[in-house]
Structure formats: C-alpha cells, structure tokens
Amino acid sequence: MAAKTIMIQGTASNSGKSILTAALCRIFKQDGYRVAPFKSQNMALNSYITADGLEMGRAQVMQAEAAGIAPDVRMNPILLKPTSDVGSQVILCGKAIGNRTAKEYWSDKKALRPFIQQAFDSLANDYDIIVIEGAGSPAEINLKQDDLVNMGMAKMAHAPVLLVGDIDRGGVFASLYGTVKLLEPDEQDRIQGLIINKFRGDLEILRPGLDDLERLTDKPVIGVVPYAHLDIDDEDSLSERLTAKDSSKAALQIAVIRLPHLSNFTDFASLERMSAVFVRYVDTPKQLDGVDFIIIPGTKSTIDDLKWLRTSGLEAKIQRLHHEGTPVLGICGGYQMMGRHLHDPEGVEGGGSIAGLGLLPTETIFRAQKTTTQATGKILSPGGIFHDLAGVPTIGYEIHMGDTTLLEGAVPFQQLMRGIELVTDGCYAGDAYGTYMHGVLDTPEVLEPLIRALLARKGISASDITVFDPVQYKEEQYDKLADMVRSALDMERIYQILEADYA
Incomplete structure (x- = not known):
C-alpha cells in the first residue's frame, strides 16, 4: 500500500x-x-x-x-x-x-x-x-x-x-x-x-x-x-553559523576559511561542539589574527576559490602564519589548493593550470569523472603537532573531481578502505595536512587528540575536554x-x- x-x-x-x-x-x-x-x-x-x-x-x-x-x-x-x-x-x-x-x-x-x-x-x-x-x-x-x-x-x-x-x-x-x-x-x-x-x-x-x-x-x-x-545541521549558506564572529573566551581559536563556494560545512559541526574551542568562519586576512589552527574546507569551484584566496590576501596570510608555526588542514578542495599546482586539461573548472598555495608537495589534475564513495580508514604516522593521531580510525565519504599525486617528500595522511580496495589518501608535510575525506573530524577518536595537541602547544591543560558521542547527541x-x-x-x-x- x-x-x-x-x-x-x-x-x-x-x-x-x-x-x-x-x-x-x-x-x-x-x-x-x-x-x-x-x-x-x-x-x-x-x-x-x-x-x-x-x-x-x-x-x-x-x-x-x-x-x-x-x-x-x-x-x-x-x-x-x-x-x-x-x-x-x-x-x-x-x-x-x-x-x-x-x-x-x-x-x-x-x-x-x-x-x-x-x-x-x-x-x-x-x-x-x-x-x-x-x-x-x-x-x-x-x-x-x-x-x-x-x-x-x-x-x-x-x-x-x-x-x-x-x-x-x-x-x-x-x-x-x-x-x-x-x-x-x-x-x-x-x-x-x-x-x-x-x-x-x-x-x-x-x-x-x-x-x-x-x-x-x-x-x-x-x-x-x-x-x-x-x-x-542546517541548510547551506543560509546557516547562521557562517556569520563571522569573535570570542576571546575560548582557549582555542580555529579558523575555517569561508570560501565563496564553500561546501559541506557540516564537516565542522562536531568541532564546534568541543569544549574549549571556538570556530570562526573568516573571509578577510585580519580575521586570522590570533588563530591556533586553520582549515581550508571543501568547495564546488576549487580554482575560482583559489583565485579568490589570492586576491583577497588570505593566501599570503595563511602562508605566513603556517611559516610561523600555525597548523593548516585542507579538506577536499582545500586539500587540492594546498598543493603546488592544479591542472584542468578537460575544462572541468574552466581549463588551464594554476599554482597552488605550495604548503604540500602535491599536484592535482581535474577529471570529468566524479569520485563519490564512502570510506573507512586510519591515520598513518603524521609528524608535526598531530603525531598522536597515528593509528586513529577514520570514517567518512569522498566527493571530488580530480586526482592528486604525491610528489617527492610527500607522506600519505591516511590509509583507506574503499569497498574492497585499500588505498592511501591525503598528504602530510610539516604542520600541513590534507585529505579528501569529508567527515574526518566527526568522531571523538580524531577530535580529542587533535584538540589536546593544540592545547598542549599553548601550554594549556586538556583535562576538561568534553568528549561526547555524536550519534547520541544528534x-x-x-x-x-x-x-x-x-x-x-x-x-x-x-x-x-x-x-x-x-x-
């Protein structure tokens, strides 16, 4: 019936x-x-x-x-x-x-x-x-x-x-x-x-x-x-959480770059719920002052948003802060931007080539074929501030049009199981990290050591971190x-x- x-x-x-x-x-x-x-x-x-x-x-x-x-x-x-x-x-x-x-x-x-x-x-x-x-x-x-x-x-x-x-x-x-x-x-x-x-x-x-x-x-x-x-979780760009704010009360200030074509900002919902953390969505260089961690999120238009990063002054500010020791994580399109070059031979995003931020030794080629898959995995052995994440399990999904190649000196960020296929994903170099996995920040297994590491870097005790079950919370x-x-x-x-x- x-x-x-x-x-x-x-x-x-x-x-x-x-x-x-x-x-x-x-x-x-x-x-x-x-x-x-x-x-x-x-x-x-x-x-x-x-x-x-x-x-x-x-x-x-x-x-x-x-x-x-x-x-x-x-x-x-x-x-x-x-x-x-x-x-x-x-x-x-x-x-x-x-x-x-x-x-x-x-x-x-x-x-x-x-x-x-x-x-x-x-x-x-x-x-x-x-x-x-x-x-x-x-x-x-x-x-x-x-x-x-x-x-x-x-x-x-x-x-x-x-x-x-x-x-x-x-x-x-x-x-x-x-x-x-x-x-x-x-x-x-x-x-x-x-x-x-x-x-x-x-x-x-x-x-x-x-x-x-x-x-x-x-x-x-x-x-x-x-x-x-x-x-x-609310709908797209009408979400109030995207409005630029500031808070001096939180121990950690985490910046998510508010790209013009920002997608899947639900990637950061669990991060926003962590105690001692304030997530700010930023679209000007000034808003990056005093941040402890920078995330470049996914985007529907990687090349256009990379050009916007460049003309807005955010690219130079991110590069300078990273050089001074601020960790940077790129997810999906953000990961692609962090590499050395992006190439679009099939005109998926308008064609041509463009230099990336140069924070990771990678190169991306856009393809018309779209990758859409769920995946589980584990983080490999990243150095830098997040070395305690080695071996931590991950779960999420991928949505991207492009393949990223690791160049000399690059280390994969994690190992994934896509169906029955075992592959590597992402890249680590210094305190720069990249992954194609949406949802990688959704679990307490990833969030707790990440937040502890950022707090320890500032000399703050992490004893009062609130760890919760995201499924039960929802x-x-x-x-x-x-x-x-x-x-x-x-x-x-x-x-x-x-x-x-x-x-």
Whole structure:
C-alpha cells in the first residue's frame, strides 16, 4: 500500500521547512510509523554520499536521521550544486550528469518529471508516511509552469500542504496571505493549514492576528512554533553559523576559511561542539589574527576559490602564519589548493593550470569523472603537532573531481578502505595536512587528540575536554525538536489531514 503523504511548503527560503520536515519525521517515528523524507529538487552545496556511492542533499540526510533510517538517494532525486550565479552541476538520481545554466535546466525540466515520480513512488511503497519538503515559495509566479518541487510535486504525490511562514523576519501575515492568494484555486484548496515559525514572545498578544489571518485566508492556523535553540545541521549558506564572529573566551581559536563556494560545512559541526574551542568562519586576512589552527574546507569551484584566496590576501596570510608555526588542514578542495599546482586539461573548472598555495608537495589534475564513495580508514604516522593521531580510525565519504599525486617528500595522511580496495589518501608535510575525506573530524577518536595537541602547544591543560558521542547527541537534539514541535502544533488535526484523500 502506498504511503500517506503530507507536504511542508514555505512562504520563502529559510522559513524553516527543512527543520519542520525533520520534526514531523521524528514525531511520526515516535508514534510508531515507518516514515521517510522527500524533496524532489534541492539546491545546495552541502551533500552526502550514500552507502551505494550516490550523492544527495545533506538536508534530506538530516531528515532521514530524524526518521531513524539510512539516507537513500530516492529521498532527493535531483540535487543542484551551484557553480556560478547562473549555473549548477546537476545530480540526477545520485549521479552527476553535467553542468547546466538556469535556462538550460529550465528547458529540461519536463524530462525530469518521470525520474521524480519513479523515485517518489518507489519510496512510498516502502514506508507508511512520506513527509515532503518544498523549495523556496510556491508563489513564484514566474516559475510555476512545469513546477516539480512545490504545488507541482504536491499534485504528483496527492499530498496536502502545510504552509509555513517565518515571523522572526517580520511580515509573516502578509507573507502567508499573499502566498495563498497568488495560488490558483485548486492549489489554495490543497493548503490544509498554516504554521507560524520562529516565534519569540507572548502568544496571547499574537492571537488576534491569528484570528484575522484565518478569516482572511479561510485556512486554519494549526500551530505557532517557538524559535528553536537546537543544534541541528542546517541548510547551506543560509546557516547562521557562517556569520563571522569573535570570542576571546575560548582557549582555542580555529579558523575555517569561508570560501565563496564553500561546501559541506557540516564537516565542522562536531568541532564546534568541543569544549574549549571556538570556530570562526573568516573571509578577510585580519580575521586570522590570533588563530591556533586553520582549515581550508571543501568547495564546488576549487580554482575560482583559489583565485579568490589570492586576491583577497588570505593566501599570503595563511602562508605566513603556517611559516610561523600555525597548523593548516585542507579538506577536499582545500586539500587540492594546498598543493603546488592544479591542472584542468578537460575544462572541468574552466581549463588551464594554476599554482597552488605550495604548503604540500602535491599536484592535482581535474577529471570529468566524479569520485563519490564512502570510506573507512586510519591515520598513518603524521609528524608535526598531530603525531598522536597515528593509528586513529577514520570514517567518512569522498566527493571530488580530480586526482592528486604525491610528489617527492610527500607522506600519505591516511590509509583507506574503499569497498574492497585499500588505498592511501591525503598528504602530510610539516604542520600541513590534507585529505579528501569529508567527515574526518566527526568522531571523538580524531577530535580529542587533535584538540589536546593544540592545547598542549599553548601550554594549556586538556583535562576538561568534553568528549561526547555524536550519534547520541544528534538523537537527543531530534527528540528535543520533536517535543517542541509536537507541543506547538495541533497533531490531532495533522493526523486527520493525513487520512483525507487529495487526489
């Protein structure tokens, strides 16, 4: 029997669709249902590799975790990874099919509908409930034709819709009213309730506005969700954690370079949760003053972001700080940048060659073939400040287009098992380290000795380091989210909505 469905749409991006979808997944799981998330098309630079080597959006991975199931590429059949202001790499059913401009992608949309329908139908046959997430707003009137992600998706899935507005930004009543009224009558009929999200204050003061909103839209307000102070992986560049901050209270200051095409910043979520650590995302040389450790993260456009490092002055500052003894770690694209040269003979990133930062004795050649795989491994025998990491187990995944060769004097960073293949990964030289592995910083086995080494370098005792189980921590956060949303929404009404026929 096909699953029951419900869809979360929003009045705008960042209205809280992803988190509310995760909350409903968790609530339905707690209530004994087999539940899965679904988003037909996601645009994000944060992605993940499934156990079968397929690429999907990180938001649906988070929602799958909330539902207590393994991530499955059927949950996100189309992923768009922006490469410029007008173009994206298109990931279809987990595999890259090339770059498209917005105009090219728009012309191909009808051809993508069968892939979406097949993924959704297959998923719906395996679960009791599918919670579908929309994208942006359903009232983008220039994009409504051939829509695949909002009302078009709701019709494909025969799904009722809950419309969410963000009150924290202001204008929530106008946003909800205007969105409803810009829709076609049959689309308005599909909306079964309104949700006001990110509320701070006295609900009784808000209540007269809720009554007026119900009267004006003829839609029930089924809940007002408080502003959440929870630690859950959020979506791409809208994340508040990327905002440059400063803190003089933390014993360690760790800088992550905020590249223009920064991807997979979830790599640093566990690091941010460590006691004695403050992670700052920096995009100017001045912000690197006083840092104890520099991380150059992954990027969707390695060569363009390397040029940006150069023109912004960050390259020279990183090189100088490293020369003075500050350790530097590069992950994926950041690892590629740290080498001596990068070559693009196939035009994957525009063609040509460019000098790297020269912190590692490596050379990278970009290839059209994309590496997407999960891996486990162990760190080899790095010298420098992280010598205590030798033999530490690692687990993560790789997403990159390019092969990196170690030159004379280079030492591999770790040994990996990719399926049944034993390979080396990354490079170590002095206090410079590089790896292709996303998630390498996710485990306490890696984080604890790393933080201890950085603290010892400053002469600080590491006795009070908090080591936690990241899996258990996430489970606690999802339960807190579910408790908060359950108490804020009329769940009895939501279950009634689930039972109705919206064909």
